[in-house]
Amino acid sequence: METRRRTILKAVIxxxxxxxxxxxxxxxxxxxxxxGGTLAIVNTAIGLTLYFVYERIWSKIHWGRFHA
Structure with missing residues (x-):
C-alpha cells in the first residue's frame, strides 16, 4: 500500500x-x-482528480501484489 502523499506526488508529476x-x-x-492552454489546464485538473481517485481505489485492491 502506498501513502496518500506518494499518490498525490505521482499524480502531480x-x-x-x-x-x-x-x-x-x-x-x-x-x-x-x-x-490551447485553457484546454490543457481543464484537462489537467480533471485528470489529476481522476488519477488520484483511481490510484486510491487500486491501493486498496490486493490482487496481483506480492507481500514480502
Whole structure:
C-alpha cells in the first residue's frame, strides 16, 4: 500500500507532463496559445482528480501484489 502523499506526488508529476503535452496539442489544434492552454489546464485538473481517485481505489485492491 502506498501513502496518500506518494499518490498525490505521482499524480502531480504525471499531470505536469500531461499539461505540457496538452498545451502543445491545444496550440497546434487551435492555433491559439490561450485556448490551447485553457484546454490543457481543464484537462489537467480533471485528470489529476481522476488519477488520484483511481490510484486510491487500486491501493486498496490486493490482487496481483506480492507481500514480502
Amino acid at each position: 504525471w499531470n505536469m507532463i500531461g499539461l505540457c503535452v496538452m498545451s502543445v496539442v491545444g496550440l497546434v489544434a487551435t492555433g491559439s496559445a490561450a485556448v
